Amino acid sequence: MNIVLSPEASTVLPGVDRQQLAADFEALAAITEPHKPWTRRSFSPLFLEGREFLKARFAEEGLTVRLDTAGNLIGRLEGANPAAPVIMTGSHSDTVPGGGRFDGIAGILCGLAAIRALKAAGHGLHHPLELVDFLAEEPSEWGLSCIGSRGMAGALGDGELALAGPGGETLAHAITRIGGDSAQIAAARRSDVAAFVELHIEQGPVLEARGVPVGIVSGIAGICRLKVRFEGVPAHAGTAPMDMRADASLAAARFALGLRNATRDQQATGLFTATAGVWQIEPGGANVVPGAAEITVDIRAESDAAMTAYLTQLAVLAQSAADAESCRLTRLQQLSRTRATPCDPALQAVIAEAARALGHASLPLASGAGHDAAFLARITRSAMIFAPSHEGRSHCPEEWTEPEDLARAADVLALTLMQLDRQRHDAGRG
Amino acid sequence: MNIVLSPEASTVLPGVDRQQLAADFEALAAITEPHKPWTRRSFSPLFLEGREFLKARFAEEGLTVRLDTAGNLIGRLEGANPAAPVIMTGSHSDTVPGGGRFDGIAGILCGLAAIRALKAAGHGLHHPLELVDFLAEEPSEWGLSCIGSRGMAGALGDGELALAGPGGETLAHAITRIGGDSAQIAAARRSDVAAFVELHIEQGPVLEARGVPVGIVSGIAGICRLKVRFEGVPAHAGTAPMDMRADASLAAARFALGLRNATRDQQATGLFTATAGVWQIEPGGANVVPGAAEITVDIRAESDAAMTAYLTQLAVLAQSAADAESCRLTRLQQLSRTRATPCDPALQAVIAEAARALGHASLPLASGAGHDAAFLARITRSAMIFAPSHEGRSHCPEEWTEPEDLARAADVLALTLMQLDRQRHDAGRG
Numbered sequence: 001m002n003i004v005l006s007p008e009a010s011t012v013l014p015g016v017d018r019q020q021l022a023a024d025f026e027a028l029a030a031i032t033e034p035h036k037p038w039t040r041r042s043f044s045p046l047f048l049e050g051r052e053f054l055k056a057r058f059a060e061e062g063l064t065v066r067l068d069t070a071g072n073l074i075g076r077l078e079g080a081n082p083a084a085p086v087i088m089t090g091s092h093s094d095t096v097p098g099g100g101r102f103d104g105i106a107g108i109l110c111g112l113a114a115i116r117a118l119k120a121a122g123h124g125l126h127h128p129l130e131l132v133d134f135l136a137e138e139p140s141e142w143g144l145s146c147i148g149s150r151g152m153a154g155a156l157g158d159g160e161l162a163l164a165g166p167g168g169e170t171l172a173h174a175i176t177r178i179g180g181d182s183a184q185i186a187a188a189r190r191s192d193v194a195a196f197v198e199l200h201i202e203q204g205p206v207l208e209a210r211g212v213p214v215g216i217v218s219g220i221a222g223i224c225r226l227k228v229r230f231e232g233v234p235a236h237a238g239t240a241p242m243d244m245r246a247d248a249s250l251a252a253a254r255f256a257l258g259l260r261n262a263t264r265d266q267q268a269t270g271l272f273t274a275t276a277g278v279w280q281i282e283p284g285g286a287n288v289v290p291g292a293a294e295i296t297v298d299i300r301a302e303s304d305a306a307m308t309a310y311l312t313q314l315a316v317l318a319q320s321a322a323d324a325e326s327c328r329l330t331r332l333q334q335l336s337r338t339r340a341t342p343c344d345p346a347l348q349a350v351i352a353e354a355a356r357a358l359g360h361a362s363l364p365l366a367s368g369a370g371h372d373a374a375f376l377a378r379i380t381r382s383a384m385i386f387a388p389s390h391e392g393r394s395h396c397p398e399e400w401t402e403p404e405d406l407a408r409a410a411d412v413l414a415l416t417l418m419q420l421d422r423q424r425h426d427a428g429r430g
Numbered sequence: 431m432n433i434v435l436s437p438e439a440s441t442v443l444p445g446v447d448r449q450q451l452a453a454d455f456e457a458l459a460a461i462t463e464p465h466k467p468w469t470r471r472s473f474s475p476l477f478l479e480g481r482e483f484l485k486a487r488f489a490e491e492g493l494t495v496r497l498d499t500a501g502n503l504i505g506r507l508e509g510a511n512p513a514a515p516v517i518m519t520g521s522h523s524d525t526v527p528g529g530g531r532f533d534g535i536a537g538i539l540c541g542l543a544a545i546r547a548l549k550a551a552g553h554g555l556h557h558p559l560e561l562v563d564f565l566a567e568e569p570s571e572w573g574l575s576c577i578g579s580r581g582m583a584g585a586l587g588d589g590e591l592a593l594a595g596p597g598g599e600t601l602a603h604a605i606t607r608i609g610g611d612s613a614q615i616a617a618a619r620r621s622d623v624a625a626f627v628e629l630h631i632e633q634g635p636v637l638e639a640r641g642v643p644v645g646i647v648s649g650i651a652g653i654c655r656l657k658v659r660f661e662g663v664p665a666h667a668g669t670a671p672m673d674m675r676a677d678a679s680l681a682a683a684r685f686a687l688g689l690r691n692a693t694r695d696q697q698a699t700g701l702f703t704a705t706a707g708v709w710q711i712e713p714g715g716a717n718v719v720p721g722a723a724e725i726t727v728d729i730r731a732e733s734d735a736a737m738t739a740y741l742t743q744l745a746v747l748a749q750s751a752a753d754a755e756s757c758r759l760t761r762l763q764q765l766s767r768t769r770a771t772p773c774d775p776a777l778q779a780v781i782a783e784a785a786r787a788l789g790h791a792s793l794p795l796a797s798g799a800g801h802d803a804a805f806l807a808r809i810t811r812s813a814m815i816f817a818p819s820h821e822g823r824s825h826c827p828e829e830w831t832e833p834e835d836l837a838r839a840a841d842v843l844a845l846t847l848m849q850l851d852r853q854r855h856d857a858g859r860g
Binding site: 202203204205206209221223225234235236237238239240241242243244247249250252253254256257260263264267271272273274275276277278279281284285286287288289290296298300367368369370389391392393394395396 | 667668702714
């Protein structure tokens with residue numbers, strides 16, 4: 001299959017090699033804990049086995065392979081001007097426990113397929129092109145995610161490096177153990193990147209539901225986590241009259257429903273979700289009126305202003321839920337909050353044009369999940385391409401993206417990288 | 431203190447010995463697991479230590495002490511006519527883990543105080559009087575409650591006796607171990623009881639809230655337990671749009687609120703409670719939309735008809751909660767149901783008259799908790815006297831009843847037993 005570019009580009013680029021791409025997915029996904037597919041936890045022997053596979057494949061496609069001091073695996077294809085800033089793509093090869101076959105590796109293997117296609121087109125690139133397997137994007141045993149991209153963005157400080165993981169091993173030690181050099185962590189920080197484009201599965205149902213094969217990420221949502229605790233009075237289920245109770249589970253129930261209902265007002269601000277995923281109802285006896293209820297709330301917003309407005313509303317909702325059930329709101333604690341990261345508008349336009357040139361419908365949509373691209377945005381222009389996820393399932397064995405959807409997304413990535421190379425770039429923002 | 435009876439009774443009965451009663455409470459409550467007050471679990475060495483104390487006290491007050499084959503400790507005071515049917519009182523000396531100082535022993539120690547007062551009055555009784563410490567009224571390690579009163583009612587069958595407890599010991603073995611004789615369990619069944627009156631703490635807040643010292647139990651509620659399970663679709667908290675979710679926790683929240691609201695229609699039928707005490711929200715990750723929610727519901731009703739009507743309504747509520755949240759109702763299972771037990775109206779009248787004669791306000795109220803009196807109702811006329819519980823707390827170390835409230839209830843019990851003795855009874859119903 002050849003890709004006929006738009007008249008402006010007046011170029012023919014061969015589509016990615018479907019067969020090789022499918023073989024790569026099969027080979028890398030097969031490196032999994034046998035009794036818990038699909039699991040390849042960061043820092044584990046299986047993770048290192050996966051990286052050996054990637055190193056070999058990178059080398060076969062002509063990339064120069066190295067690990068940076070933050071433990072990122074980097075394959076580099078030199079361009080005509082080695083001093084030109086780098087065009088970068090990639091994602092991660094680690095998984096959650098019992099995860100899927102696509103989350104993470106799609107961005108590496110489609111990146112590899114895109115580079116193969118670019119080389120096959122034979123134009124020669126001006127800029128160096130780098131393909132990165134970022135270390136430990138998923139929440140790791142050290143309680144931290146996006147470890148490698150944090151390192152590349154200069155956001156891996158002494159506090160993070162001192163975190164203790166299994167057996168008391170520090171993160172610093174673990175990074176060095178897998179081939180990084182945590183004593184020289186600052187050397188991982190990059191200021192020579194012109195642009196970063198990450199391909200990833202959507203992990204949500206929107207593209208499939210709308211029948212659109214290509215998602216162009218408008219931004220990565222900010223995330224706020226809170227703990228909300230209601231306290232009432234534990235009592236005997238048979239002897240406490242209904243009108244004399246303070247049942248904390250009912251305050252939590254009111255709050256959770258109110259929380260969801262209040263998100264309706266925020267949908268116009270872009271991606272906005274609120275989830276009560278963890279419920280602890282105490283003491284949890286069949287014959288005891290619950291005396292306490294604690295809920296963990298996860299809120300994600302494309303708009304920081306919308307998040308802030310909603311948090312104010314949430315405090316009112318929680319208090320009124322407590323009051324309505326004669327309970328007390330004893331905790332309303334923000335555990336963490338990250339700001340939203342808009343994707344670079346110019347990069348989004350290049351991706352959209354590439355999709356159009358290839359004849360694929362595309363859709364701008366925000367990412368509710370965090371990604372390495374959010375940390376890369378701190379040092380360069382950053383954007384993402386999404387491929388559809390069947391029924392939106394992800395982080396589970398049922399995670400599925402059609403091979404042809406992956407190939408299409410890889411085609412769009414290839415053309416995007418080529419068009420970025422044709423633009424002449426100065427050094428990145430870092 | 432002397433009690434001047436109503437003109438009809440034309441008798442003076444000394445009030446119970448306050449000092450001795452308080453000393454008995456102090457001594458028996460002190461037999462507790464030292465690091466987990468107040469705990470005296472049935473079948474345990476501490477439980478047997480408590481019984482040794484009771485045997486000694488029973489004997490000191492002139493009672494003949496024996497254990498029946500179901501493991502009930504029985505103290506008997508002969509009347510003028512040993513062949514007359516028995517007037518019985520009592521309760522239980524076992525506790526829940528980390529329970530209170532009154533639940534159970536109040537009925538035994540106030541019974542003992544009442545007998546002492548009756549003897550002090552020097553009238554001589556016509557009927558034999560028995561004071562019983564029923565075996566294992568609280569849920570035991572064998573998963574069964576009211577073991578002794580079941581045995582006395584002929585309701586301890588092979589199925590129950592075969593239940594396995596700690597270390598695999600059968601209930602049959604355990605009953606024999608503590609002095610019963612499970613091979614002769616049928617011998618525990620009684621048909622010679624004219625009336626049973628149990629004194630117990632209320633375990634609820636009604637008497638205290640109304641400022642009334644004596645509760646006359648109108649009936650013991652029927653109890654129904656159900657498991658209700660909602661299933662939705664687990665999804666990523668950031669990537670699943672709000673309008674494409676099936677969040678099982680929200681179906682559970684709607685159901686729990688609906689369940690409570692629907693009890694309002696039942697309050698006119700007498701005691702009616704519904705409690706969702708156990709909530710299991712799955713998978714329970716902060717970043718995962720809950721895919722399943724399972725709730726255990728406890729319903730108690732004085733009226734069996736009201737319970738039946740409510741169960742029908744509950745099924746509709748559960749289905750509509752599931753529908754409203756795009757979830758499925760995958761389980762609506764009745765785990766158990768016991769019928770309500772009305773207390774004997776004539777016995778209630780005797781108690782009310784005794785309270786009136788003693789100048790104590792009384793209040794009819796139903797018991798939402800189960801009691802040995804419910805099993806005794808299968809073989810004889812059965813009724814209960816409640817003493818106020820501070821703030822309705824029970825089954826916890828904060829459980830409290832004022833000493834004078836216990837003494838007043840014991841006075842009412844003493845006069846009730848005396849009046850019952852003056853009525854001439856034929857054998858019980860059994």
